[in-house]
Amino acid sequence: MKIKLEHVTRIEGHASLTVMLTEGKVHSVRLKYEEGARLFEGLLRGRNFFDAPTIASRICGVCPSVHNITAIKAMEQALSVNVDPVTDKLRRLMILAQWIQSHTLHAFFLALPDYLGAESAISMASEHPDEVEIALALKKLGNDMVYVIGGRAVHPITSRVGGFSHVPPVTRLADLRHRLEEALPPAMRLARLTGELDIPDFSRKTTYLALVDPDEYAYYTGEVCSSEGYCSTPDDFCSTLREVVRPDSTAKAGLHEGRGFFTGALARINLSHELLTGSAGTILRDSPHSFPNYNTFLNTFCQTVELVYAMTESVRLIDELLAGDLVTKTPEITVRAGSGVAATEAPRGTLYHAYTLDDEGLIVDDNIITPTAQNLTNLEDDIDQFVGQRHDWEAARLIEGIERLVRSYDPCVSCATH
Amino acid sequence: MPDKTRQKEAPLRNEYLPDQALVLEVRELAPGIRHFLLEFVDPVLRENFSFCSGQFLQVSLLGIGESPISICSPPTQKGSLELCVREAGNLTQALHRLQPGDSLWVRGPYGQGFPLVEMAGQDLIFIAGGIGLAPLRSAIDCAVCLNDEFGELTVLHGARSPDFLLFTDEYETWRQSGRVETIVDEAPPDWRGQIGVITALLDLVNPAPENTSVLICGPPVMFSFVLGRLKELGFDDSRIFISLERHMRCGVGKCEHCVVESFYTCRQGPVLSIEQIRGISSALR
């Protein structure tokens, strides 16, 4: 017998689960991303290099800023454009703000209801008003950070190849800094709470891939490294990463060295947890979990640790910005043929943008590899193991468990099917 | 520090504050057209409110918005007002949801009505297309009420179909002071009345222009035919009065939406004589 769960709820986008049952017991499960193809990579061809960041940000409404910044970085590499330190710091802030926006959304609005016995954050509001209020305030803070720097909370405007069209006023940055500091204790409280949730006992060691930078917990710079010791530049890595096109699916699946792998908060923490100092490090080390850790369900907790990291790191960056002159200078851009690859850490994992331009600055070739697509193979392997270990469970309970497992990946189907 | 006290100005009237009125009665006159009987909540206003036939009110519902609507009851009726409302926009749709006892808000009356005083002793012809009968009904009832002051009354009313003829239960009363003729664009087979355009009614009654005033309200498409026929019949432009519809927001000649060349429809209109608007090609569109 086959049952199909049409809509895995509380994820970004539309995915279904098809469950095969024998005598009331689950014997296999298939996950499918159910969105039409928007064909972004095709649509970008023939466009101007300066339009790619704007258009590419429309791949995803949840993580538009990282698409935007990653596209900009790739274009700057293709055109050999160097930007000033203020620009770099503002971009870092936008990525960290994106983490705050997205991790808050996932951890507290989409995943937490599973563990607090609520059907949604909306219904959580009555029994857990404090938590919901904190989550909403954090979401608003992340939104306001992107708004102040990028000009709009969803789909930023000011960031462009070469720099920024508009630099935020000192007073607004100072205000953000103040709000970040104020929001830090409640955010830490929620992160600790998430670390103590009763997650399923599940472990499957796989390959973890993320940007690694010896000097910091990486998100904006660094090399792509794996838990098995592999390291390379994003440029080289992009050519070894395989995206598999599957019959009847608009999402591709990622393979590295022929196997599935995990990218995202858990991978970053597994690879760089020693670089997490300050409040985020304290929460991580005080938690009942040790790292590296191979329980995928912990990804949500890792996101909340990163949320705290993003907040403290933002305060540090704002202090640096406020200590100097808040001006950016857009360098002269010479349009010419070339190609560039960039990677940043999106909330859900490493995001790659690669472009080739002709001598008029029009895009002739491009490739965008999203974390959710990269994770698909690994997610399927996880589901298989999860089901295999629980073949005696009632179908309804098992399906609910699988939904939680899917959610712990924080999949973004829009990104996966761009 | 400078002295902030200033010479007191004469108190200004705030034109934009409406007065509350209650719906006493609602009835459906035709599909999508409702008739409302209202009274002001303020007893002083209820007693003292006066207006001329053809003037309008700015009617509003709080949270919905405001629209100009002609008063359809006669000035001779004291203590209450009547409106006739066709469902067309935001406000009128919301008005159609009102029940007796509900509130609405009005300010006014605004504009110039039909100069009935100057028409004393004359025969009156009322030409109404569709809901255009509403402001004319105020004047008709007024003339009926002051029967001795006027000559013969002729009411010509055209509508889309028999269902859309308005105030049909009042025709008998009107006929005691004159004549009522109706015509419709289309009708079911059992319709015994006239079918055609409203100028056919003018042909039917063949009015004489002497000592007669004509009062017109209806959709703009009607105007050129009716005016053409009246001209052929020998009517003078100064004796033909027409009520114009325009986008009116303020009612007091400040917001500029209702201007027709030099005329503020809300102040110098909505009733204007054809003589006043002669040569203004955009007036009768």
Added chain:
Amino acid sequence: MGNLSPASGERLRIGIFSLTSDAGCQLEFLNLADDLLALVRAVDIVHFPMARTFNQNGPFDIAFVDGVPARPDELDLLQEVRRSTKVLAALGSCSSFGGVPAAQHFHDLGDLKKYVYRGMEDLDTLEVFPISRYVRVDLQLRGCPASKWEIMETVTALIAGRLPQLKAYPQCVDCKILENRCLLLEGLPCLGPITRAGCGVVCPSVGVPCDGCRGPTEEPNLTSAIEILTRGTTYPDLIRKFQKFCSLAPEYQEMFDRWRGLV
């Protein structure tokens, strides 16, 4: 649209539906932040799979539809939504105009699929059109993303029993009132004069020319606009700009046809 408001005293039943999209517009509901709690206290958001586990079927008073139907089952969903709602609001420029994905109409769809999916061209993917091609649409909340102000105006208007007053006039009016620098006067290709207001003029306010994501005003004077805009940019770049967000806006089609004749 007839009578819009629910029977008096009843709470508005709202559905938020997602077709193929970037989910950015429905996310704007969660981005309402402070207003979100007030909103869910005042209305019943009974269908919102992105945020809820239990999602009810109709009838709805308002259904917000985010995205374009790009798969046959999404078309079925869209028809079902239309059948079960009083007011159907297209949420964002994808559902209003096809959005960014509608640029596929400037390419050969087969070529595009071949390029993206390398040999897997028999995807069950529909050509992208605005939802108005398939169902009657009562309101268009344009923009990429849709504006929070318009979302709230729509909800509060329907609670009060009026139609939302979405601005149909050009961005310039609001931009002048904000006393922004006029980018068009500086020679930048700003689509403000022919693009609908309602977003709060977010782009020109930070020095970025309007990209036209909210689509054309009523009766835009495109001929004159193109002449003026090409003083600051090339004709092909200008056409690319129009192709970004609202390439299926009916008002643009004559311009694009002329462009297709040139290339």
Added chain:
Amino acid sequence: MDETESGTSASDLASGYYAHPDLGRWLLELAADYRVLVPAEKGGNRIFQEVGTTDALCFGLAQDRTVLPAKKAFLPPEEVLFEFSAGRILPAMPLDDTIVFGLHVCELSADRLLTANMTHDRPDFHYLVRRNGGIIAGVSCRRTPGCFCEKTGHDQIVPGDFDLFLDLDGCSGWDSAGTGEQCGGKAKTSVAQPRLIAGSAAGRNLAASAPFPLENATGAIRAPEASAGSKTWPLDELPARIRDSFGAAIWDDLAVRCLGCGNCTIVCPLCYCFYTRDETGLAPETGRRLRLWDSCQLLAFARVAGGHNFRESRSERIWYRFSHKFMRMQETLGHAGCSGCGACFHFCPADIDPQQVIADVLGVTDGA
């Protein structure tokens, strides 16, 4: 404020601005009791800004025009007419304590005409509460490029048209052809004490605390001479000329170029049309009625419920804009509703120049 020896920063002078340390201090004092608006920089534009929100207390010497004219102080782009709650109306009381500094001659003249318009027939409560309670202070102007107040008769004012006037003629040497060099650069030390002229009792009261001498005005204050040969339009004739031009080809020609963006009316000191809108919150019984600026250049301006549009064509809408200014206002108030400031032309993406339009109207109706 970057205070140099003369109290005026070099960059202010270079851009044709005048600043004076005493003036700045005085305005800050006034701002404790009043809402004080002065022309100041915002994002590369000059706009009337509230003292306290800006530290750039400088006055343009007409080099740059503000984006919105001073009318915004008394007729705000958006204002609450009243609030309502549970079936009760709570009238909004407009603030009546605004001082606007820095109006040029044409704008003082426009202010007088706008106020006359809002006063005549049925007075506009909200505007007049603000305006009658407000104080306006003019400032000597040099001609802004593109202005033509001599043509519309708005090139002079009498003391009754203002409460105060800041006469900068002490900063000698600049004239209608001046580029700012005389006032800036080497000549900055010659930025002498301004003279104040009071035009009303309120202005005299205010001047009592001013750091500058108050002088008696003699005669009218004029804008600097226009370029040779520029003369007043036949304003008395224009109403008939405009009326006769309805439907003429010149309006169709303009409609081909005009984008209908509304810029011209938003920036005009003598445009004031508005619409109203009700706004409610999540509880529908509480809300407010707003009045907002409108523009006769917008398609929906004359559209009624049901969809009929009484001004369907762009050419007709353009004619209505000019007929308001040169026909209706001239006929009802005896003065052209165009101050000649040139803002509409400056901000028009299609370069529609009212001077050319009027020349064309005169040409067409002459049968030329």
